[in-house]
Amino acid sequence: MALAAGAYTDVGTRKNINQDAFGLRIVSNGLDESAIAIVCDGVGGMSEGEIASSVVVCAFLDWFQASMSQLMTGGLTEADIFRQWGEITNKANLGLLDYAGAKGTSIGTTATVLLLAQGRAYAMNIGDTRLYHMAAKQLRQVTRDHTLVQQEVERGLLTPEAARHDRRKNILIRCIGAEAGAKPDYYSSAQVPDSVYLLCTDGFRNVLEEKELCQALQPRRFPCREDLEEQLRNLGETVKSRGERDNITAVTIRMGKQNAAMEDTIDLESTIRLLCKRERIQPEAEELWGRINQP
Secondary structure, three states: OEEEEEEEEEEOOOOOOEEEEEEEEEOOOOEEEEEEEEEEEEEOOOOOOHHHHHHHHHHHHHHHHHHHHHHOOOOOOHHHHHHHHHHHHHHHHHHHHHHHHHOOOOOOOOOOEEEEOOOEEEEEEEOEEHHHEEEEEEEEEOOOOOOOHHHHOOOOOHHHHHHHHOOOOOOOOOOEEOOOOOEEEEEEEOOOOOOOEEEOOHHHHHOHHHHHHHHHHHHHOOHHHHHHHHHHHHHHHHHOOOOOOOOOOEEEEEOOOOOOOOOOOOOOOOOHHHHHEEOOHHHHHHHHHHHHOOO
């Protein structure tokens, strides 16, 4: 599939620090394209949330860099991908626990990851950073929020509409870095041409109606990256005008039509090149992840 992507982040109207982090990469081997997107929201109320979110983004970008050849040549199965993601999540979780313990503080982050490779869309989430998929004029929330109010909705104690306005809607029951066990959910589906994926923090989507997202994410609106980012900026300004207090971050990937096939003699592994690189991470988080990831 031919891919285009855009990203947007803003500190918002009330906070002094943007605790969100994101990473985005698209690569090509001349025959096909693969992409990874990660959006993380440092847990509000916890010290150094921007470090926690950035560490997780660094971890998954490192994994993508190391795995590109296998991804582009079909060398990783779905089981391999999810097993490795679980290992990365656990390593980051324990590393953040150790880091926070040494400083006598608490640290945590949500995380949502999307990988487009081998004709499949693979996803992982923990917390309330969401993944949406827009296809055939239908908007679908792919991920499930790990929040107290979502748990109550599933138990029949709250309606979805009541949950949107519940004061406890930001209380997480899962995240990375807060406790010994980090338990993400995993998702997989076939790629869909002429569709759009959106990864976003709760600050981006809290005050937007689903119909607004559905209208804004129509694939025909996005022939290139600049159009994607302009639409995200427009939505971000709408969010701020409605009084959203949180940091605001979103990443979109548009899937176009299938690329034209090339000769079978092409060396798919050695011709991989980077088409798109976008990120927001804290520089000190790269060093911290390097220490956490030492053998």
